[in-house]
Amino acid sequence: MIFGCVDFGQSAKFDCLVKLYFFDFANTMLNMINGLIVLNFRSFADDRGRFFESYHKERYLKEGILCDFVQDNVSVSSYGVIRGLHFQSGDFAQAKLVQVLKGRVLDVAVDLRPDSPTFGQHYSVELSDENHLQFFIPRGFAHGFSVLSDEALFHYKCDNYYHKASERGIIYNDPALNIDWQLPQGKEIVSDKDLELMSFESLKNTMNF
Ligand SMILES: Cc1cn([C@H]2C[C@H](O)[C@@H](COP(=O)(O)OP(=O)(O)O[C@H]3O[C@@H](C)C(=O)[C@@H](O)[C@H]3O)O2)c(=O)[nH]c1=O
Numbered sequence: 001m002i003f004g005c006v007d008f009g010q011s012a013k014f015d016c017l018v019k020l021y022f023f024d025f026a027n028t029m030l031n032m033i034n035g036l037i038v039l040n041f042r043s044f045a046d047d048r049g050r051f052f053e054s055y056h057k058e059r060y061l062k063e064g065i066l067c068d069f070v071q072d073n074v075s076v077s078s079y080g081v082i083r084g085l086h087f088q089s090g091d092f093a094q095a096k097l098v099q100v101l102k103g104r105v106l107d108v109a110v111d112l113r114p115d116s117p118t119f120g121q122h123y124s125v126e127l128s129d130e131n132h133l134q135f136f137i138p139r140g141f142a143h144g145f146s147v148l149s150d151e152a153l154f155h156y157k158c159d160n161y162y163h164k165a166s167e168r169g170i171i172y173n174d175p176a177l178n179i180d181w182q183l184p185q186g187k188e189i190v191s192d193k194d195l196e197l198m199s200f201e202s203l204k205n206t207m208n209f
Pocket residue numbers: 073075083084085086087143144145162191193
């Protein structure tokens with residue numbers, strides 16, 4: 001349930017009209033970055049299990065998520081896995097609507113919009129099959145998550161197709177970003193590809209967003 005809109009903003013560069021919401025979860029109200037939306041929606045439980053609508057175009061458009069989603073992805077990961085921090089550059093930039101279908105993750109978005117007052121800052125939110133939160137990340141952000149449960153089934157919608165040549169990223173443990181992935185040291189499982197991602201400082205110098 002969405003409690004109320006407190007701010008509107010429009011990013012010409014990334015052409016997503018965005019809103020900032022108050023929720024009944026205290027942590028989602030802190031340090032929120034303009035453009036990010038955490039959606040808390042209704043789940044119906046009965047003897048058989050649970051039901052929820054995971055996407056409803058008309059309603060999401062009304063809430064300011066003006067994206068035409070063209071690709072859905074699913075990843076399965078075990079405890080300790082960190083995927084990220086990823087984004088696609090230029091014309092292949094992607095907005096993402098992410099959620100956890102099974103398990104628990106810490107989801108992180110880093111603001112890479114050069115003109116943003118929160119450029120270089122990140123926002124983290126726990127997404128799980130218990131809280132049913134969805135997280136909308138507009139174009140212009142790097143995205144990643146860490147897996148806090150034994151296994152996580154992660155689902156996301158993208159408003160632009162995967163384009164290998166446009167893949168970019170920042171190393172997950174970048175000292176300037178200083179992200180707390182909420183994993184004990186040494187438990188992180190990171191792909192070889194992600195271990196080679198550049199630092200935030202190098203990315204800023206390339207300006208290759
Ligand atoms: C992302 C993606 C990957 N692939 C392929 C490429 C590769 O062989 C295999 C695994 O790809 P990756 O290692 O890049 O998967 P992964 O590390 O899960 O990448 C994802 O991470 C999260 C954090 C994001 O935000 C996503 O946008 C995406 O970058 O799947 C596709 O075919 N389509 C896609 O859209």
